[in-house]
Amino acid sequence: MTDEKLPETYRPAPESMLCFDLYATHHAVGQVYQPLLAELGLTYPQYLVLVTLWTGDGLTVGELGQRLGLESSTLTPLIKRLENNGVLLRARDKSDERKVRIHLTEAGKQMEGRARHIPGCIAEAFGLPLADLHRLHETLTRMRASLKASMEQS
Amino acid sequence: MTDEKLPETYRPAPESMLCFDLYATHHAVGQVYQPLLAELGLTYPQYLVLVTLWTGDGLTVGELGQRLGLESSTLTPLIKRLENNGVLLRARDKSDERKVRIHLTEAGKQMEGRARHIPGCIAEAFGLPLADLHRLHETLTRMRASLKASMEQS
DNA sequence: CCCATATATATCGTGCACGATATAATCGTA
DNA sequence: TACGATTATATCGTGCACGATATATATGGG
Numbered sequence: 239m240t241d242e243k244l245p246e247t248y249r250p251a252p253e254s255m256l257c258f259d260l261y262a263t264h265h266a267v268g269q270v271y272q273p274l275l276a277e278l279g280l281t282y283p284q285y286l287v288l289v290t291l292w293t294g295d296g297l298t299v300g301e302l303g304q305r306l307g308l309e310s311s312t313l314t315p316l317i318k319r320l321e322n323n324g325v326l327l328r329a330r331d332k333s334d335e336r337k338v339r340i341h342l343t344e345a346g347k348q349m350e351g352r353a354r355h356i357p358g359c360i361a362e363a364f365g366l367p368l369a370d371l372h373r374l375h376e377t378l379t380r381m382r383a384s385l386k387a388s389m390e391q392s
Numbered sequence: 393m394t395d396e397k398l399p400e401t402y403r404p405a406p407e408s409m410l411c412f413d414l415y416a417t418h419h420a421v422g423q424v425y426q427p428l429l430a431e432l433g434l435t436y437p438q439y440l441v442l443v444t445l446w447t448g449d450g451l452t453v454g455e456l457g458q459r460l461g462l463e464s465s466t467l468t469p470l471i472k473r474l475e476n477n478g479v480l481l482r483a484r485d486k487s488d489e490r491k492v493r494i495h496l497t498e499a500g501k502q503m504e505g506r507a508r509h510i511p512g513c514i515a516e517a518f519g520l521p522l523a524d525l526h527r528l529h530e531t532l533t534r535m536r537a538s539l540k541a542s543m544e545q546s
Numbered sequence: 547c548c549c550a551t552a553t554a555t556a557t558c559g560t561g562c563a564c565g566a567t568a569t570a571a572t573c574g575t576a
Numbered sequence: 577t578a579c580g581a582t583t584a585t586a587t588c589g590t591g592c593a594c595g596a597t598a599t600a601t602a603t604g605g606g
Binding site for chain 2: 591592593594595596600601602
C-alpha cells in the first residue's frame with residue numbers, strides 16, 4: 239500500500255466504500271430471496287444449509303460449518319429450528335459419538351424440487367450479462383482468498 | 393432469463409452461487425475489520441454510522457437509515473449504544489419534534505483521526521489491483537440498482 | 547379549531563452471528 | 577489402562593437486522 243498523504247478533505251462516504259458495496263448488495267439480494275423463500279418457510283441461512291445438504295446428505299455440523307463459514311454457535315440452533323420444522327433429523331455418528339450427522343427427511347428432500355426455480359429468479363434479478371456474473375464470481379473468489387491470507391498472517 | 397431445462401443432475405453448491413460469494417466475502421471483510429475496529433471499541437455497523445456522520449454531522453435517524461439501508465428498529469438501539477459510549481448525542485429537532493438529530497461529541501470527532509488508517513488497511517487486504525476494485529464497485533452498484541428495480545415491480 | 551392522515555422514531559419478538567466457555571467423546575502416550 | 581490433550585458440539589451473552597406494531601408529533605381539509 240502507498241503511504242502518500244491524502245488531502246485533509248478526503249473523507250470516504252459509505253456509498254463510495256467497497257465494503258459497503260458488499261454489505262448493501264448482499265442485503266439487496268436477501269430482499270429478493272425473502273419472498274421466494276417465505277413460500278417454503280425458510281430463511282436465507284436455512285436455505286444455504288439445505289442447498290448444501292442437497293449436494294450430499296449426512297454431513298456433520300462441522301462439515302456444514304466449514305462449507306458455509308459458520309460456527310457451531312450459529313448452526314446448532316439454526317439446525318434445531320429446521321428439525322422442528324420437519325425438514326431434517328440430527329443423529330449422533332455411531333462410530334464417533336462427538337459428531338452429529340444431519341439427514342434430510344422426505345419433506346426436506348422434496349423441498350429441493352419446490353426450490354428449483356429460485357436460482358433462475360435470482361440470476362434474472364441480478365440484471366447483468368452472464369459474462370459479468372462470471373467475472374464477478376472470479377473477482378470475489380480471489381478477493382476472499384486474499385482477505386483470508388491477510389488474516390492468517392496477523 | 394432463458395427457460396431452457398437444466399440437466400437433472402444440476403445441483404448448485406453454495407460455493408458456486410453468486411449470492412454466497414457476496415455473503416462470504418462480506419463476512420471475510422468483517423473479519424479483517426474486526427481487530428482494527430476493536431481498538432476503537434466499535435463494531436462494523438457502528439463504524440458505518442460514524443463514517444456517515446463524519447461526512448455531515450447532525451443527520452436525523454431517518455437520513456442515516458436511508459444512507460445505510462437500515463430501519464429505525466436497527467438504528468435506534470445501535471445509536472443508543474454509541475451514545476452510552478460517549479461518541480455522540482441524540483437531540484430532538486426543535487422545529488420538528490418527531491425527528492431525532494445525531495451530533496458527534498468531541499470524542500466522536502476525534503475518533504475520525506484514529507480511524508484514518510483503516511481504509512488503507514482494508515484496501516491492502518483486498519489484494520486486487522485498483523482497476524479491479526473500480527470495476528467491482530461499478531458492477532455491484534449496477535447489480536444493486538437492478539435488484540432494487542426487480543423488487544419494486546413485484 | 548378539530549380530527550383524520552401522514553410522518554418519525556421507538557418497542558417487541560424472532561432469527562442470525564460471533565467469541566468465550568462448557569461438556570463430552572476420542573486419541574496418544576506413558 | 578489411565579490420563580492429558582485434542583476434537584466436536586452445545587450453551588451463553590452481546591449485538592445486528594427485520595417486520596409488525598405503538599406512540600408522539602405534524603399537517604391538511606372541513
